[in-house]
Amino acid sequence: MAAPPPIGNRVRELREAHGNLSQAALGDAIGVTRHTIIAIEQGKYSPSLESAFRIARFFGVGVEDVFSWHG
């Protein structure tokens, strides 16, 4: 198993706070698959800057409210 990237995120927390939004619905909203949302939540994949902004915009927060650097 490769070391996960030193980037944490609150995607799952924000999703649950938004009426327990499904991973598929969030994926559809930002243009990625459900599996990519799962990978982001599990820290297995760091999204592109564009997707990071899309996620933040979707939840109505700033990018740094969603993603944090742990390096």
Added chain:
Amino acid sequence: MRIWAESSFREKSSWLMGALMIAMAVWYFGRVGSQAWLPGAALPVGALIAYLFLTITGSIIVQVALAISNRGEAGNPADERERAATAHAVAWAGHVLTVVLVSALLWFMAHRDGVVLFHSLFAGLLCAQMVVHWGTAWLLRRGF
């Protein structure tokens, strides 16, 4: 089985296509046999045509079966993570192909044996395809 059920369409497709490539490579090299590698041996044109036909047919069957069992995902374009995984795997395949190609050319320069050159390059292409498919699947499974 649970891992398989939770896998994305592209991950399943990559695992199965990699398996098909290996099965077809084993079939092809089993069919042409060790005699085909000897200097002056005729190129196995019949086996090559059969290989191409079976690989294309097998790929169609695999993709249709997967599309039927994953109707929701099959028609969707690859997203950024899937495209990135494929790009990584294609880069690895390029390294594999380079090593095989250079080795085959060095062998040819030393032995002037076009038959071995042909089979080596064909094997290199098969290896590169396997690396693309299984590399993509592995990256999608493991994360990157």
